[in-house]
Amino acid sequence: MKSKISAGCQVSSLLILIVLVIEYGLFFLAVPFDKVSSLMMLGYIFLTYIITCNNHGRTVHLYYERELSLLFKCIATDFVMGVFLYTYYLDHGKTRGIGILFADEKWWIGYIIMLVMHLISIFALCIFWNKCIYPGNKGKILYIYEKETPKDMRIIDDCISIDETEKKLIAEIMSNEIIYIYDVTAEKRNDILKTCFEAGKDVYLSTKISDIQLRASYLTQDSDQPCFYCQRPAISKKAVIVKRFFDIVISIIGLILTSWLFLIVAIAIKIEDGGSVFYRQDRCTKDGKIFSILKFRSMIEHIEDGKIYITKHKDNRITKVGYIIRKTKIDELPQLVNILKGDMSLVGPRPERPELIADILKEIPEYNFRTTVKAGLTGYAQVHGDYHTDFLEKLRWDMIYIENYSIILDLKILIMTIPTILRGSSDV
Known part of the structure; x- marks a missing residue:
């Protein structure tokens, strides 16, 4: 730049x-x-x-x-x-x-x-x-959108709809240094890109599912025409074996090191309301397989009664002990047992409930792509987003993780999870 x-x-x-x-x-x-x-x-x-x-x-x-x-x-x-x-x-x-x-x-x-x-x-x-x-337009970011207004006003300086007049769009582009094009159709996006490149502007594009798939594709040739060879996103068999060995070693070490914490949390939950220490719920992992996820109970016992409720900020179903263990992510620790059993992995897309996935698939058919790997305790979507990040954004991050998988990437995500834990959960 x-x-x-x-x-x-x-x-x-x-x-x-x-x-x-x-x-x-x-x-x-x-x-x-x-x-x-x-x-x-x-x-x-x-x-x-x-x-x-x-x-x-x-x-x-x-x-x-x-x-x-x-x-x-x-x-x-x-x-x-x-x-x-x-x-x-x-x-x-x-x-x-x-x-x-x-x-x-x-x-x-x-x-x-x-x-x-x-x-x-x-x-x-x-x-x-x-x-x-950076006075004037130095470093200023213009957000160009088609259907949705900006979700996070902190990351932009100005925004404009793609449906504005060409004259107004060009004027806004010229008065900003960085252009962020969010979820704009290909035809309109190409026109904006041409204007930005001619003006020497830096451009950021929000990713579509097809963009992520193309990024991992292979360039080949059909007669005299270049084309891309795309495959269903997945991790190689060799990488799966290495990943499983890594999961077993780390989960055993994690269970040993946190055994004292298990005892303290269990006593605290029992003292508060005398209910069960652990909470089980059906979740989906690789290839849609259903397993019983294990957590420390953080809500009033039997409050959900088999129905689906999205946890809200300051949810009155959460107990006092539950607030602390959810805020610090301690309620997730029992999932080390799920990892040791092979239901989950340390890193991967977060497991969702079967009923919720069925509803999501009606809106986002590509959501099944994330089930080509085991569900994880943490993941790319968790370190780059938060509890309230929408499912499409989470899917994009999960697909990027699958397409770029390596054991080094797993280690990187685990390290990136530390500041996420220190920040605390946004669902309480």
């Missing part, structure tokens, strides 16, 4: 100057260099957490480049400062300025001040970056 690259090159020296001024001021607080370095790392860990976990790494992907660029600039400028500090302490090896106020017996005061000041400097740079480096 030319405009972003040139803007970044123009402000690099200015960013370095700003950070150095702030950090040199912190230096004269005279906290020892090794402690300064430790506090800087805390600051970067904190900023990285905000970018990757606080609804940025998960939903605001379009701003990812901007935020990561800022993070790397901060690290680069602090590296320059670090060289200066290290050289200075080698030459002088003593406190300077108001650092005399922070003697050894009050070292913790220096720690607190350094941490606070460094975090302030990072956030000041964030504000400077967003307000000054």
Whole structure:
């Protein structure tokens, strides 16, 4: 993206100057260099957490480049400062300025001040970056839709319907830097793409099921005409064996490590209402096979009475203990038993109820594609969405997972699940 690259090159020296001024001021607080370095790392860990976990790494992907660029600039400028500090302490090896106020017996005061000041400097740079480096249309995102209005207003700056006049559409495209085309028919989408490319705009397209299938297809030839060879999405037999071995090992380790937690939760549930500890429900896994999923009971016993209810925010059916274990995902831990038995896998599409799948198939016939693999404890759809993400979006993520499967991808999803757990569930 030319405009972003040139803007970044123009402000690099200015960013370095700003950070150095702030950090040199912190230096004269005279906290020892090794402690300064430790506090800087805390600051970067904190900023990285905000970018990757606080609804940025998960939903605001379009701003990812901007935020990561800022993070790397901060690290680069602090590296320059670090060289200066290290050289200075080698030459002088003593406190300077108001650092005399922070003697050894009050070292913790220096720690607190350094941490606070460094975090302030990072956030000041964030504000400077967003307000000054990207003025006007720099980094602005235009959302073009046909049938549905934007679901998440946080990730866009403006939106317009594809049915608006050509003149108005072109004017909006020209006044924004990034164009996001959501669920627009191929014919209309091609016209917009042509306009965007001629104007040098960056374009994001929402995926259709057919797009995901084509991505995993093979290019071949029919006479003098190129064509794509598509197959039903599935995981190879060799990968299935490796995946099963991985599931057995991790589920056994998980059950051993969390056995104490099982006991605590079981006691808490019994103390609250004296009902059963576990809850069983029919769910679908690979090839539509029905199995009995195991969870810690988080709702009032027998409240559903065989009917299908979608859990709502602050649902009054959830018990006090249930609220905690649902929020922290602890209620899902007994599914390690399902994984060990072979009903489920650690990673895969989340299992749904047979009745619910039957209803979904009426609206989304392709939904059966996700049953070519075992249902999972966590999955691509869970780390990229949340409980209330619609079924079509979940299907897209599940198909991307199946098409790109590898044991490395499973490990990546398991790691990505950690911040999802720390964030807490959105269904309570």
